[in-house]
Amino acid sequence: MPVNRNALIRYRTIDGCLQNRQKKWTLDDLIDACAEALYEYQGIDSGVSRRTIQADIEMMRSNKLGYEAPIIVIDKKYYTYADKGYSITNIPLNQQDMQVLGEVSDLLKQFKGFNHFTDLNEMVSKLEDKIYTQKTQRAPVIDFEKNDNLKGLDWIETIRKAIVARKAMCVTYQSFKARAASTFCFSGYLLKEYRNRWFVLGRSHNRYSPLLTLALDRIQAIEEHEDPYRENKDIDLATYYNDVLGVTKSLGQRDNLVVFWIDAANAPYVITKPLHHTQKLLKEDETGKIFSIRVIMNFELERELLGFGAKMRVLGPRLLVKQIKQQLQKTLDHYNIQNPEFPHEDNGEVTEQ
Known part of the structure; x- marks a missing residue:
C-alpha cells in the first residue's frame, strides 16, 4: 500500500525512539518526537495528533508494511520493543x-x-x-570495504542534526588513554571519516578550549545541552584537513616537507595510490624512486610510513627520521624478547613448548 513521506518519517522516528531503551517512552513523548522530526525534515509545525501516532503504532504492529513490530506497553504507559534487537530497518526490503x-x-x-x-x-x-x-537473491558483485563491528555509527545522525541546527551537545566521552569517562558540553562543526572510523571536529565549552577531534566509537552518550552553540570562527572547514593524513591536528600546527624513498618494486603502488594529494616525484633510478609530500607530522603519518617496512626509507625531515628509527628499533626489541609460554613455529608447524 502507498505510504507518504510524512508517515515514513513518523515510522522511522518511532522506531528510533523505541530502540533507545535508556528512556521510557510515553505516547506523549512519541508525539513530541514525531512533531519535531516532521518540523526538521518537512518544515511542518502543525503538530501531530494522538490518533495519528496511535494509528502509526498499529500500522507498525501489523503486516501491512511487512514490519510486524513487537511493540508492547509496560505499566499501561510506556512503549517499547519486546525484542531488544528489533528495528524496522532490519527487515527485508519489500x-x-x-x-x-x-x-x-x-x-x-x-x-x-x-x-x-x-x-x-x-x-x-x-x-x-x-x-x-x-x-x-545472489551474492553481491561489489565488495566494498566495511567493518561490521565498528562502534559509534549510531551517533552520526544525532551529531549531524546538532551541527545543522546549531545546537550544543552534552557528550560523555572516554578516550583510550583515559581511566574514566568525562562529560562536557560540545559544539560540533564537522563529521570526518578516516579508514572506516568516524570522528567529529568541534569545541568543548570547558573554559577556553582548543579544537577537539572526538572518535565516535569512544562516545558513550549524547544529550542536548542548554548552553548556546559556539560558532566556528577559527577555521575553514572545507580545507582544514587538506594538509594532514588522518585527523590528528592542532590549530597553528605547520606542515612539513616529508621526503621518502620507495624501492623499485613498490614504487608503482605509491604512484597509483599517492600517500597524499601533494605527492611529487623528485628523483628516480634503478633502485627506486624518491617522493615528497607536504603534511603535518602526526601519529597517522608515522603509522602510514611504518606500514611499508623495509620497502621505504624516510629521508626527511630529521625529526621524523629520528622518530621512525626509534619505532623500528622498538619493533626489533619486541622480536628479541623470548616468550616460552607462547606457541612457536618449528619446521613449518606450530607447536607448544
Whole structure:
C-alpha cells in the first residue's frame, strides 16, 4: 500500500525512539518526537495528533508494511520493543521499497559525470549492487570495504542534526588513554571519516578550549545541552584537513616537507595510490624512486610510513627520521624478547613448548 513521506518519517522516528531503551517512552513523548522530526525534515509545525501516532503504532504492529513490530506497553504507559534487537530497518526490503530504490538510483545516475557530483559514483554503484542482490537473491558483485563491528555509527545522525541546527551537545566521552569517562558540553562543526572510523571536529565549552577531534566509537552518550552553540570562527572547514593524513591536528600546527624513498618494486603502488594529494616525484633510478609530500607530522603519518617496512626509507625531515628509527628499533626489541609460554613455529608447524 502507498505510504507518504510524512508517515515514513513518523515510522522511522518511532522506531528510533523505541530502540533507545535508556528512556521510557510515553505516547506523549512519541508525539513530541514525531512533531519535531516532521518540523526538521518537512518544515511542518502543525503538530501531530494522538490518533495519528496511535494509528502509526498499529500500522507498525501489523503486516501491512511487512514490519510486524513487537511493540508492547509496560505499566499501561510506556512503549517499547519486546525484542531488544528489533528495528524496522532490519527487515527485508519489500517490492515497494525496491521500486523506490530503483527510482532513486535512476535519479542519481543523471548526475554521474558532473564534476560537482563525483562522490555520487560510488553511492550509485552501492545502491545498484544492493538492488541487484535483493532482486536476484545472489551474492553481491561489489565488495566494498566495511567493518561490521565498528562502534559509534549510531551517533552520526544525532551529531549531524546538532551541527545543522546549531545546537550544543552534552557528550560523555572516554578516550583510550583515559581511566574514566568525562562529560562536557560540545559544539560540533564537522563529521570526518578516516579508514572506516568516524570522528567529529568541534569545541568543548570547558573554559577556553582548543579544537577537539572526538572518535565516535569512544562516545558513550549524547544529550542536548542548554548552553548556546559556539560558532566556528577559527577555521575553514572545507580545507582544514587538506594538509594532514588522518585527523590528528592542532590549530597553528605547520606542515612539513616529508621526503621518502620507495624501492623499485613498490614504487608503482605509491604512484597509483599517492600517500597524499601533494605527492611529487623528485628523483628516480634503478633502485627506486624518491617522493615528497607536504603534511603535518602526526601519529597517522608515522603509522602510514611504518606500514611499508623495509620497502621505504624516510629521508626527511630529521625529526621524523629520528622518530621512525626509534619505532623500528622498538619493533626489533619486541622480536628479541623470548616468550616460552607462547606457541612457536618449528619446521613449518606450530607447536607448544
